[in-house]
Amino acid sequence: MTTVRIPAGWPATEEQARAVQEELRGEVVLDETGPAPGTGHVTGVDVAYDDGRDLVAAAAVVLDAATLGTVAEATAVGRIPFPYVPGLLAFRELPAVLAALEALPCAPGLVVCDGYGLAHPRRFGLASHLGVLTGLPAIGVAKNPFTFRYDDPAPARGSTSPLLAGTEEVGRALRTRDGVKPVFVSAGHRVDIGNACAHTLALTPGHRLPETTRRADALCRRALREASAA
DNA sequence: GCGACAG
């Protein structure tokens, strides 16, 4: 149900990885609104690692956007393909995530990533990269501001403030719970920032983090445990 | 050169 554009080869060095980002960044689509919140499917993806055993486990969990009920799940396990380098996270996470998405029995709809999209040193973070490779609408919801600056949003849920790279707005700090640390939302591919924030609010009725990432996080950890045991 | 740095 999901067709992934397979790269010619996975980069082995940081230099190659940066070149791939420079090459693909031009394919990001930022002038589409994206699906309406509360309709269709919303899919969370996340990854867990066991560095000692060189194992990575990814999970994709499809939710009904209206009810937030789980529609489908898939996991994928493999070897860790790239070290963690700030700005190159996608090369560490994407192979397993794409495999999990391909294993889903239904269309993912909007994909919610744990990390950034446009808010990235070369404006091509994980969510944008995943979007370009799959053609799916995608957004990034991160737990930390990375290298970006922001002023604290007002304390009420729903308040936002610009996430800034210098003077350029690359995303928004979004308060999803009253008085709780905001999350950091950025557009990934085929979704605008306003809609990305609306989706994030629709996915956070009871917790700081989106229901999509919470469930994908739980599932990939379980998949990693089971892979380590076997 | 040094520090900071999504997960």
Place this chain on the structure above:
DNA sequence: ATCTTGTCGC
């Protein structure tokens, strides 16, 4: 990300 117990609070 991951290493890690109990504890405060809804």
